[in-house]
Amino acid sequence: MKIFIDGAFYDQADAKISVFDHGLLYGDGVFEGIRVYNGRVFLMEEHLDRLADSAKAILLKLPLSLAEIREATLETCRQNNLRDGYIRLVVTRGVGNLGLSPDKCPKATIFIIADTIQLYPEKFYEEGLRVVTVPSQRIPPAALSPAVKSLNYLNNIMAKIECQQAGAQEAIMLNHEGYVAECSGDNVFVVKKGVITTPPIWAGALGGLTRSCVITLAKQAGRDLRESMLTRYDLFVADEIFLTGTAAEVVPVVDVDGRSIGNGKPGPVSGDLTRRFRELTRTSGVAIYS
Ligand code: PXG
Numbered sequence: 001m002k003i004f005i006d007g008a009f010y011d012q013a014d015a016k017i018s019v020f021d022h023g024l025l026y027g028d029g030v031f032e033g034i035r036v037y038n039g040r041v042f043l044m045e046e047h048l049d050r051l052a053d054s055a056k057a058i059l060l061k062l063p064l065s066l067a068e069i070r071e072a073t074l075e076t077c078r079q080n081n082l083r084d085g086y087i088r089l090v091v092t093r094g095v096g097n098l099g100l101s102p103d104k105c106p107k108a109t110i111f112i113i114a115d116t117i118q119l120y121p122e123k124f125y126e127e128g129l130r131v132v133t134v135p136s137q138r139i140p141p142a143a144l145s146p147a148v149k150s151l152n153y154l155n156n157i158m159a160k161i162e163c164q165q166a167g168a169q170e171a172i173m174l175n176h177e178g179y180v181a182e183c184s185g186d187n188v189f190v191v192k193k194g195v196i197t198t199p200p201i202w203a204g205a206l207g208g209l210t211r212s213c214v215i216t217l218a219k220q221a222g223r224d225l226r227e228s229m230l231t232r233y234d235l236f237v238a239d240e241i242f243l244t245g246t247a248a249e250v251v252p253v254v255d256v257d258g259r260s261i262g263n264g265k266p267g268p269v270s271g272d273l274t275r276r277f278r279e280l281t282r283t284s285g286v287a288i289y290s
Contacts, residue, residue, distance in 0.1 A: 023092025040285025128254030240267030
């Protein structure tokens with residue numbers, strides 16, 4: 001595997017970052033997880049835009065222009081002959097000293113990994129996930145905006161550990177007021193009596209790009225879709241629940257905190273949106289190989 005670091009490609013064994021990099025010392029940095037389908041980078045411009053917004057929000061100057069990052073991303077895929085996979089694009093504050101002040105970090109570090117990912121085994125896409133609501137709340141927007149895709153994932157990792165301890169596959173995180181925010185790395189949607197609802201971004205969710213796609217696809221299909229606050233009760237009594245994310249794609253949920261969702265099997269709305277999403281992934285994106 002060839003990994004891009006600051007303008008050059010390295011074999012995996014030689015792809016190393018300094019122990020003084022503030023991405024490692026403080027989680028000071030931003031990232032994107034991007035899918036490649038059928039030789040094309042899916043939602044490439046949207047990911048670059050979100051990266052730029054995340055960097056701007058934390059006053060991080062990107063070490064390359066967006067056009068250069070775009071080309072480096074495509075070249076990393078080419079170097080690895082990637083046709084279907086997952087790109088991890090990371091920008092850290094860079095190498096500094098042991099103080100947390102970023103003014104000692106003269107230049108941001110950028111690296112790009114092009115690999116594969118499978119978040120959940122295939123059977124969960126057919127049978128659905130069991131999820132639990134977890135004690136670790138989403139960080140309040142006033143503390144650190146969940147819209148920033150930063151390297152601070154400890155909050156989400158705690159949630160993941162808590163759901164695994166409960167024997168579930170995914171965690172539903174509530175916000176500081178007890179409303180549903182999102183999962184550890186996915187957004188959440190509920191279907192009730194034909195109406196699809198997802199928490200608004202201001203509930204404390206990342207503005208997921210898969211979320212945006214699914215909202216558009218649902219509206220195109222003429223479905224009633226709303227962004228509004230949800231409680232645990234709304235999850236328990238849902239007809240269907242599904243999660244969306246770059247890594248997870250669209251995945252149905254059949255159990256929340258021991259309550260069976262709908263008839264305990266993935267429902268028709270999730271199924272339909274999964275098909276529409278897969279169609280979109282097959283037919284759009286930026287070509288890697290011309
Ligand atoms: N919420 C959070 C907190 C995320 O990290 C999403 C929602 C979905 O956003 P996109 O744009 O991907 O539809 C994410 C996605 C993983 C993993 O292993 C997921 C993410 C990042 C890293 C790993 O599931 N982010």
